[in-house]
Amino acid sequence: MFARYEWMIAWRYLRARRSEGGISVMTWISLVGIALAVFALIATLAVRSGFRYEFVDTIVGANPHVSVLSYGETLLNGDLTRTVRDYDTLAERLSQVPDVTSAMPVVEGQVLASAQGRNAGVQVTGIRPDDLRRVPRVANPEESQGSLDDFDGGIAIGAGVARELGVGAGDTLRLISPDGQVTPMGRSPRTKAYRVGYVFKVGRYDIDGVRVYMPFDEAQTYFNREGVADEIQLTVTDPEAVDAMAPALMAAAGDGTYLWTWKDSAGAFLQALTMEDNIMFVILSILVLIATLNITSGLVMLVKNKGRDIGILRTMGMTEGTILRIFFICGASIGVIGTAIGVVLGCAFAIWIDPVFNFVNYLAGGGVWDESVRYISQLPARLELGDVLSAVGLSLALSFVVTIFPARRAARMNPVEALRYE
Structure with a gap:
């Protein structure tokens, strides 16, 4: 040319x-x-x-890709509960859906954490030890203290929580929940001390600063959730394709449930x-x-x-x-x-x-x-x-x-x- x-x-x-x-x-x-x-x-x-x-x-590595929740049912006393019964059966059905890598029943609650004269509001997630090891950003964090093997006998906390309360692996902190035992005088706060077995740093301030993991059975007792779970958390092969998987997941979950994806929570x-x-x-x-x-x-x-x-x-x-x-x-x-x-x-x-x-x-x-x-x-x-x-x-x-x-x-x-x- x-x-x-x-x-x-x-x-x-x-x-x-x-x-x-x-x-x-x-x-x-x-x-x-x-x-x-x-x-x-x-x-x-x-x-x-x-x-x-x-x-x-950090979102898909430390949070569920899809959460399956219940619309709830009205109890005989008129209270509305959104807990999930037969959670193991439901988790098994959901795990059979193609491209679902794990289905984990969890219990969640917000409590006050206290240690060294300091206080911080935290979000507690009750999860089984084997399921916690499937959370990528927790099992392989940027920084960590302690070991996940010590999770069975204690709790795992984010680095931001540890920094705010001045604790580390091996220390003890106290969790205080307003939703405790029912007494003739009304509900009394529930207070219990836990040993910190593992400290992790995901790399997101809004996760490291509030996240606390507790063994699933202990969380059921602590939050008065005996025999039930709050939701089923799913991880999938391709998090970007969760919308396309919605019909298959809804079919497996059955009536009375709905989906909340990571795109819904992080859409803004x-x-x-x-x-x-x-x-x-x-x-x-x-x-x-x-x-x-x-x-x-x-x-x-x-x-x-x-x-x-x-x-x-x-x-x-x-x-x-x-x-x-x-x-x-x-x-x-x-x-x-x-x-x-x-x-x-x-x-x-x-x-x-x-x-x-x-x-x-x-x-x-x-x-x-x-x-x-x-x-x-x-x-x-x-x-x-x-x-x-x-x-x-x-x-x-x-x-x-x-x-x-x-x-x-x-x-x-x-x-x-x-x-x-x-």
């Missing part, structure tokens, strides 16, 4: 000094601008993908992330457009400075198409080289984001990342091929488009007018 001499002339124009009518300074400005814009776009897309991946991974966060992704891509796309417009200004200056050369080339027999291709090569080359540099910088940033973040944190004196606000414990980045290709495609497309207009202007220049005053 491009002749060898076209490349030669375009390259000579690009590296020409300003005294020779070149645009070397504008070339460097355009090159640096595009490189920085592409770098910013790839880095932002990588962090965006990392946020979503880490956010979803996911929608906020999606909206933020779209807005950030649009804003950074404008940044890339502004950077590529430097190519246009540089080429306009080059065409003006090279008017005499264009007239001579046209009188030598070169066509308008040849002149257009020469100046298109000039602008497109800047876009391609700048994009390549930006891709390298953006990929390097995503790959070595931890050292970069640690350096920035050191310069700022620490405290740059507040996990109580961001919910996750560190700045994530995930480099995906689709994000890199979208950034490259956007940059190259804009570079090529903005190059066409000054290139056409050069091609349509009248050689007589270009040489009249020479």
